[in-house]
Amino acid sequence: MTAKVRALDDLVAAIPDGAYIAIPPEYSGCAMEATRALVRRGAKNLRLLTVPASSLQADLLIGAGCVAEIETSAVSLGELGPAPRFTAAVTGGTIRLKDATCPALHAGITAAERGAPFMAMRGLIGSDILAHRPDWRVLQNPFSETPDPVVVVPALHPEIALFHAPLADRHGNVWVGKRRELMSIAHAARRTLVTVEEIVERDLLADAATASGTIPGFYVEAVAVAPEGAWPLPLAERYPADAAHLAEYARLAGSEEGFRRYLDQYVLVARRAA
Amino acid sequence: MTAKVRALDDLVAAIPDGAYIAIPPEYSGCAMEATRALVRRGAKNLRLLTVPASSLQADLLIGAGCVAEIETSAVSLGELGPAPRFTAAVTGGTIRLKDATCPALHAGITAAERGAPFMAMRGLIGSDILAHRPDWRVLQNPFSETPDPVVVVPALHPEIALFHAPLADRHGNVWVGKRRELMSIAHAARRTLVTVEEIVERDLLADAATASGTIPGFYVEAVAVAPEGAWPLPLAERYPADAAHLAEYARLAGSEEGFRRYLDQYVLVARRAA
């Protein structure tokens, strides 16, 4: 076993162009420092799977031209309005888009976690979401004697799960606490790459208090330290969102030219001082 | 909202005869003190769902005549051999039995957690487990163009989840740590009744360290204090199995008459001193 703790650039280098990457929602643990490194690297043709929605992370990658396809339930800057580069890419037809609804993406991840080929879910019948998803199916519920159509979605097997968490140890065990969606995408993905605030020297699985919120190291290919690595997004129990910075992003990213200025100032430069 | 913390006898009185009850495996958190109270009460016609297997708890309830039906992947005393009252009831034809395999029961619970009518799973094709389960179905995988049969099992909706955990608070939040199967059956069941080692005065959801292993109180109907409530089975991080007592059980329960002696000595008497 090679050491699980890597430098951030090595972790980012392990993400090939064209990779199919699962990312979490903004309240969970987004690997923003790694995302900026991907943009600096000039990553291309990524296929993003947001589980289930995204904000700045997807918008930044799309605006920087790193993304060929996105499957998502929504990309939005929340209170600050629509995600401008996502919106421009969709109206401009420059990315492939698979519109979903949150629990359909959770269902696909659950199927992958369970090793099942598909998962059934309620809802969706009669919606245009379903009408535009030829890769989903509608079955008659085999347990019903009366007509009962049920949507089934295929298992989602991302190649890479990429996220940010508070703690990891040297065995690659990663503490996520209540943020269980991070555990789910690690289960579903073939490879899991994680940035963390800090590496602890103790074994996170050895203590019952931390074990219950820890992803075991055998799911994790590599971890890299990235202090404030979710910035400007929040990290639960650690730091809130940087509201002023996000407002600046929303303002600048409203135009292609402003977005380029944002990249120059915050992304393409060497890593910001903490 | 009535108070969530009850006396043990009140909690047991809330389980009606004929109830469909989900119970966890022995390494998890079995409400043995409540189980003995059920036997003393003379509970009848219970339908047990072991998620996924059981040991002393199911054997005791079956031997005492409380059980009409059991769905299980196995009932066994582990190193001490087969579960004698379960074995006698099956060979004697005195209970209805639904044989399963562990992940089929997890799949049924997952379907219930998700509000899905059924869950697909691999395995089982060509087994006699499947041959004896007319309530399961085999579908062609709708995502495969070549023949690909897949078993689907219906959602399992137990009326009651009954288990034992280390801690609860006054809001009914229950700390289970790594024992997530307890959380799953609480999600799937209509009513959840829990015995605990102790009630703490703090809010288990307020602290990130405990929150990640806590079942929120809105799933929990009632909790009751039962010190050493899993005895003679183990409770993780708290106490090991009482190996000598289990050996005595295995010896006595080998015969109907010995089992009656066991009941007289350990179950039908007033609660043992802690």
Next chain:
Amino acid sequence: MRLFGDARHVAVGAQSPIPATAALLARHLSGGRLYASLLTSPAHNFFTDGGRELFDCAGQGRIDVFFLSGGQIDGEANINLVAIGDYAKPKVRFPGSFGSGYLYYVVPRVILFRTEHSRRTLVPKVDFVSAPGWSPPEVYRPGGPVALVTNRCVFAFDRMRRRFRLESVHPGHTLEEVLDNTGFEFDRPERVPETPPPSAEDRRLMREVVAPELATIYPKFTADVFGVGKAA
């Protein structure tokens, strides 16, 4: 609050400051009996099983009330959170459907809200159905819309007739104004009552208790509406 019925658990999704205000107010008025889960608030989020738990909970029948909005809402209560114009090449793109393609079907009392009450938002027919207002009888659908609240009025939704009915017009607004600004047809009583305003005590609770709780997730909203200081 009346729209909550005898709910035990109200959940509020992302980007919903007004519903969040209503939910937290209702929780305070219930003395804590009512669970109010705000998905994006660490302090008002009782979930411990990850991002899917809200949907699981709703599927289990444990969420009684949810709020949904729409870029467009039509007279059959279809909602559109996706796009205006041709889906493949839209004129306007909204963020996306979030959980609406599921929650609208399974939560018994869905309250639609849309602060901009105009013919642009309340349309005869949505361009994209994120979730339909009603479903044929063979479709599993324990949930659906009960009301639509706008900045001008309150509509109730009649599931049998598949139509909205005007319930009340807010103080300072008129029936004519509602008729002028609504793109779909709706029923109405002969005399349309005025929406009862929140009591002085409710207004105090919202300003003094609820708004500070909301400030970490909706800093802009609470600053603009309640004058509560922005988060650092």
Next chain:
Amino acid sequence: MRLFGDARHVAVGAQSPIPATAALLARHLSGGRLYASLLTSPAHNFFTDGGRELFDCAGQGRIDVFFLSGGQIDGEANINLVAIGDYAKPKVRFPGSFGSGYLYYVVPRVILFRTEHSRRTLVPKVDFVSAPGWSPPEVYRPGGPVALVTNRCVFAFDRMRRRFRLESVHPGHTLEEVLDNTGFEFDRPERVPETPPPSAEDRRLMREVVAPELATIYPKFTADVFGVGKAA
């Protein structure tokens, strides 16, 4: 150990003291590289997502080796963990199938073990198939049996021929004894080798390191086999 191949993760279910010994020994020999998950041992259980995680992990292709036993095992490697005689009114009832109806299909290297090598246990045809030894081509089956280890010998399983082949006979046992006590037909080489015994170092590790670790979950086994004191 040879049977583990280049495994990264070996899991051991309930009631499997001998496989647990082998797995922990392999973990020690690998310098900790190999994950050895013993489901019923708090100290050797890396799972944090509840009782289902072993099965999930196996379904994800993350478990390389698993051990299964059977009340009966037949020559096509079908295993029976349920009953002898008529299923509806059995003569003998075993505990049940546990996870075999799934794990036997999805774990690439399943090692069957049965300490009682007799015509009672190794039968021409099992009375109940908890899990079949092989499946027709349309059935999803990345896993299955690779070997059967008994108290007398080691069989390899040939998935194409659907037959066992005698690999080696343990020291102190004979081919004739194996033939006399096996209820099914099997292939064998012209000269059957002797099973290599564990090295002195392996025996020391098992006795001094592995047995104490196992004592909390298999007190009877470790006391009987290694003379390690029973748990309190």
